[in-house]
Amino acid sequence: MTAMPNPEPEDLNLLDDDTFRLVVRRWVEANYPPEIRNPPKRLHWAENKVWYMKLAEKGWLCPAWPREYGGMGLSASKQLIMIEEFERHGCARTNDHGIVMVGPLLIAHGTEEQKKFFLPKILSGEHIWCQGYSEPNAGSDLAALRTEAVEDGDHYVVNGQKIWTTLAQDANWIFCLVRTDKAAKKQEGISFLLIPMDTPGITTRPIITIDLHDEFCETFFDNVRVPKWNRVGDVNKGWTMAKALLGFERIFIGAPKLSSYALGRLKLVAERMGVWDDPEFREKYTRLRLDLADLRVLHATFVEQVRRGETLGPDVSMLKIWQTELFQRITDLSVEIAGENGALLEPMEGNRELHPSGLFLQARPSTIYGGSNEIQRNIVAKNVLGLP
Numbered sequence: 101m102t103a104m105p106n107p108e109p110e111d112l113n114l115l116d117d118d119t120f121r122l123v124v125r126r127w128v129e130a131n132y133p134p135e136i137r138n139p140p141k142r143l144h145w146a147e148n149k150v151w152y153m154k155l156a157e158k159g160w161l162c163p164a165w166p167r168e169y170g171g172m173g174l175s176a177s178k179q180l181i182m183i184e185e186f187e188r189h190g191c192a193r194t195n196d197h198g199i200v201m202v203g204p205l206l207i208a209h210g211t212e213e214q215k216k217f218f219l220p221k222i223l224s225g226e227h228i229w230c231q232g233y234s235e236p237n238a239g240s241d242l243a244a245l246r247t248e249a250v251e252d253g254d255h256y257v258v259n260g261q262k263i264w265t266t267l268a269q270d271a272n273w274i275f276c277l278v279r280t281d282k283a284a285k286k287q288e289g290i291s292f293l294l295i296p297m298d299t300p301g302i303t304t305r306p307i308i309t310i311d312l313h314d315e316f317c318e319t320f321f322d323n324v325r326v327p328k329w330n331r332v333g334d335v336n337k338g339w340t341m342a343k344a345l346l347g348f349e350r351i352f353i354g355a356p357k358l359s360s361y362a363l364g365r366l367k368l369v370a371e372r373m374g375v376w377d378d379p380e381f382r383e384k385y386t387r388l389r390l391d392l393a394d395l396r397v398l399h400a401t402f403v404e405q406v407r408r409g410e411t412l413g414p415d416v417s418m419l420k421i422w423q424t425e426l427f428q429r430i431t432d433l434s435v436e437i438a439g440e441n442g443a444l445l446e447p448m449e450g451n452r453e454l455h456p457s458g459l460f461l462q463a464r465p466s467t468i469y470g471g472s473n474e475i476q477r478n479i480v481a482k483n484v485l486g487l488p
C-alpha cells in the first residue's frame with residue numbers, strides 16, 4: 101500500500117499518482133457530508149454550501165486555476181484522479197460557474213483590478229455565479245442574442261431576457277453576453293458584462309423540468325444599470341470572450357464524470373436485475389466501458405492544454421459530442437434492463453443510488469445545452485475538417 105506523505109506537500113503535483121489518489125480519497129472520506137452523497141438531482145446552494153466551503157478551506161476548490169490565483173495548478177492527470185475519487189465517493193456538483201467558467205476567463209482576459217476583486221470572492225464562496233447566455237430564439241445560435249446594453253455615461257442600461265439560467269435563484273452574480281451594437285453583424289457588436297443579481301430591475305423565475313426539478317430559470321432585465329468597469333474585454337468584442345468561455349464549458353460538459361457515474365450505476369442495475377452475466381449485455385457494457393476509456397484520454401488532452409495556458413481550438417467540440425452521447429447510450433441501456441423500475445421517478449426500492457429513470461432524464465438535454473451537438477458537428481466539420 102502506498103504510504104501517505106508526511107507532511108502533505110504544498111504542490112500536490114510533486115506526489116506520484118498513486119499517493120495523490122490516496123491523499124484525495126482519505127480526505128474526501130473524512131470530510132464529505134454523508135447526507136448529500138450521491139444526490140439524485142442537482143443540489144441548490146443551501147444544500148451543497150458546506151461541501152463548497154470545505155473544498156475552499158482545504159484549497160482544493162479550483163484544481164485547474166494557477167496556484168498564484170489560489171488554485172491548485174494540477175496537471176491534467178491529477179485533475180482526472182480527483183474527478184474519479186469525487187465520483188467514486190458520490191460527491192455532489194457544487195455551484196461551479198465561477199470555478200470552471202468565470203475564473204478561467206478572468207485569469208485569461210480580465211484586468212488586474214477585476215482579478216483582484218472577483219477571484220478571491222469565488223474562492224471564499226462570497227460570489228456564486230450563473231450564466232446569462234441563452235435566450236428565447238438564441239440558444240444554439242447564440243450570436244442571435246437580442247438582450248441589449250445601451251451606454252449611459254459610466255454605465256450600461258441592460259434590457260432583455262435570458263433563459264435556462266442554471267441555478268439563477270442561488271446566484272448573486274451573473275455573467276452575460278449583451279448586444280452593444282445593433283447595427284453590427286451577429287458575431288460582432290456583443291460585449292461581456294458581469295452583473296450583480298441584486299441590481300434593481302433583475303427578476304428570476306424558475307422553470308420546472310421534466311424530472312420535476314427547478315434547476316433552470318428565466319432571467320429578465322428591465323433597465324438594469326451596470327458600471328462599465330464590469331465589462332470584461334473590449335466593447336463589442338464579447339464574442340471572443342464567449343468563445344473562450346464556451347471552450348471551458350465544453351471541457352467541463354465533456355468531462356467523463358457523468359458517463360463514469362452512469363456506467364457504475366448500470367453495473368449495479370444489471371446485477372440487481374440478474375442480467376450481469378448475460379453475454380449479450382456484457383458485450384454492450386464492454387463497448388460502453390471502452391468508449392469511456394477513450395473519453396478519458398481525450399478529456400485529459402484538453403485539460404492539459406488549458407493548464408499550459410494554450411488557447412482551445414474548435415476541436416474541443418468533439419469532447420462535448422462524445423461525452424453527452426455516451427451518457428445517453430449508457431442511460432438508455434440502464435432503462436432498458438431495469439424493467440418496470442425504468443418508469444419510476446424515484447430510486448429503486450432498497451437502494452437510493454439506483455435511479456435509472458433519473459439518470460435517463462438527466463441525459464436527455466445534455467446533447468442540447470452548451471450548444472447542441474448538431475452545432476458542434478458543424479463546428480468540427482467546418483473548422484477542423486475543412487469541409488464546405
